[in-house]
Amino acid sequence: MAALGVARLYAAAGHFRRARLAAAAGLVFLAIFVAGLAAPALIPSSVVRDVKFAAKLAPPSAAHWFGTDDFGRDLFSLVLLATHLDLRAALTVVGAALVIGVGLGALAGFVKGLDEPLMRISDVFLSIPSLVLAMAIASVLGRSLENLSLALVFVSWPIYCRLMRGQVLSEKEKPYVRALRSLGVGRVRLIVRHIVPNTVFPVIARAPADVGLVLITLAALSYIGFGPGPYVPEWGSLVAAGQAYIFQAPWLVLFPGGAIFLTSLSLNLLGDWARDLFDPRLRS
Amino acid sequence: MGFVAYALRRLAYLGLVLLGVSLIVFFLLRGMPGVDPLAAYIAPGLPMSPEALRGLRAELHLDDPLPVQYVYYVAGLLRGDWGFSRTAAQPVLGALLGRLPATIELAVAAVLLSALLGIPAGVVAALRKDRATDVAVRVVSITGISFPVFWLGILLQLVFFYYLQTLGLPSLPSRGRVGDLVALQHPLGPITGSYLIDSVLRGNAPFLASAASHLVLPAFTLSLISLAALVRIMRASMLEVLRQDYILLARSKGLSGRVVVLRHALRNAITPVLTTAGTTLGILLGGAVVVETVFSWPGIGLLAAQGILNNDSVLVVGFTLFVATMMVFVNLLVDVLYAVVDPRVRY
């Protein structure tokens, strides 16, 4: 019994350490997010067509913080604009996948008849690696960021569906639910006011990490060639474009790639902390 | 119940999953609203005569209702007719099978690397929880998960290929499976399709050296994804197991720490790792597309990427089905392995 107390002590201490780390990560992500939000306002989109061959492949300097690319464009502006695009896409994808997945998962948990078919369908989707399925869908639909995002939504919803369904099923069996039913509480009220709030948060806690994952997948796909072309700045295609000059101008690859890494890292740290928060074993 | 019954049950279930995948794939090819199924077969800039188009339509049964088309499609799949790829100038299945050994060699190398590094790292991190080693391991693993694979590949190329060369040091190759010169001077007659194994079998030392050095960077890049995840899972699982009562009993028998960890703890802790083996393979196959592109590794991933650039939907969709089938069989294997390790599952 006492040993359990100390175990909780360790967990809580770890929690605080991680919370500080998560707070730092949160600040970093917030900074990136704000930058992305403000980007279209701060940077005219004409920058993308601002070709100045004279200034091409210049290293980082006071004038150009990240240097310039092979068209002489300011890399910092490009990366910032790409932040806007990529973040918006990733957040939309995960948001949509969450809504669809949680909704279907809850349905599967409550309506007996829908459980089996929904699970089989999500099994099928889960058996194809996300990148591959996204590739297939996007290749049929055509190469654009919107289609990529759509494809990624298709790829991401099954996990949330499964998780939500599992949570709902186990929550339904809990004694308090039966107690409430026997007191005459209506089903809808039960679902909305009791079951959903107790089950949905651990599922949502996965979202930050998934945003990071979607970001990387998006960038990877546009790196391979799905990207929206040289006039729409996107992290992955920036890296792809920069790869040709990797030796002369490594900053072309370092800065966009670094942006992806930093965003993804801060999101993963946040996600870890969020998941720990909702881990039932650590709750007192 | 027994082993065999269990295996058969899993096989039946996975067969159903494959059926579902074929439905999705078929829908992508023929049933997408607003997309002309013929578009994939027509190379841009190479118009086809109306008769040729009609002939193609008839061959693909495009005028029949969708369910009928599906039946023809599945029949074709089972026959081995997965369509014709413009990019490879070959039938899709043949093109994929031909390049499969390269991808397998890469994937196996990556899996071995991540298992050899990841499992001990996770175990050690759990045993030294919250001390320096543990923290280091956790930092490395969360960094690993956040690292975009293609960026890692490029960075590794930058360091180990470009910079080492400028410093005049021997460098690791960054493209292809084997040096072009070596392949010409010391050609290898293939046996298994794996360059490493075959060159050993044939005693072709220069080929072996070249192939091995070409494998290093791509395998390491690909292994990063699964390595990071593996370490985390292994550590978490080990921590969970070490808390169990039967570990205390094992200690109370006077067994040495090593025996307790290896025989009692590890066997129980490794099962979650196995469960994720299926998803890990999926992630690896997805990652292979990217890694093969970065390093120009001639596997199925590179072919698929080229297909995308070429608008060759038949190839890309065929690739999807191929990968799904591979995953299904690997999942079956994992389930069987699981039953071997954990006897409770068989009943």
Next chain:
Amino acid sequence: MPPRDPGPPVLEVQELSLELGIRGRWVPALDRVSLRIERGEALGLVGESGSGKSLTALSVPGLLPANARVTGGAIRVMGEDVLGRSERELAGLRARSVAFVFQNPTTYLNPVLTVGRQIAEVFERSPELLDPSGRVAALSRGERRRRARHKSIEYLRLVRIPDPERIVDQYPFALSGGMQQRVVIAMALARRPHLVIADEITTALDVTVQAQILGLLAELRRQIDMTLLLITHDLGIVAQLADRVAVMYSGRVVESADVRRLFRAPRHPYSRALLQAVPTLHDDRTVFRPIPGSMPAITDPPGGCRFHPRCPEVFAPCAGTRPGLAPVEEGHTVACHLYGGGAG
């Protein structure tokens, strides 16, 4: 009872004090606990949950949890000091001297290893158990394994498991709770230990199974002259199996006596209240007399005698001075000011 062999007491715990780390503070959990078990004897260590009996037991083979630290006293097994030994030496002690049987057999058996394997491990660790003449090194691995398996079956038979040749290859989840507990007992006996410590071994079992296990233990005691430290909160078990009893309350031993003496004439008010609280078939009472209040939390113990807030016979010195264990007749000690406890 037959005369005991002379020799060092199998277990001697002297003034053992121990602290637990709870929520960042060190809290005393055991306060100068003393016990003694002679060879062939069975000592029952009785007390409520939280009285410290499990902690006392766990400290003997050095299996205390990470947040426990010993702050004083000594433990001697067969005359040899145990405290302060290295983990390796303790492992040796556990392998041959002190066998611990735990409470819930289901969670204490490794689910992925067969029953036989888990018993045979003991022989792997101590191969000399396989061959008394000591020529074990000469045996091949295959031969050793065969003998280990054979011995495992023997011990399964010893604990009255039916059809041991079949059970030896089973996995723990295939066995009932009672059978699992027998297996754990077999694992303990296979080491031929000097001391067997049984910690609440029947608490997790049905009453009928409990009776079987107790019967088994009684038989085994007779058959192989087992020395036993029996931890329990159930006085009935003590009455059935123990020769001597020590009663613990809130980290201290409050009374220690021969079992019949204790049951006939308990001296310490706590022991008396315990015995009175247990209903018997011959009782005509219609009113049960539980002990009012509850055991103090170890984070906030009362001063002086720990039992004094609940004691029906509390008087002047109780709140101030802790009573020491004083003999009240031969072989019977009590820690209570009523019997001249003095300062303890």
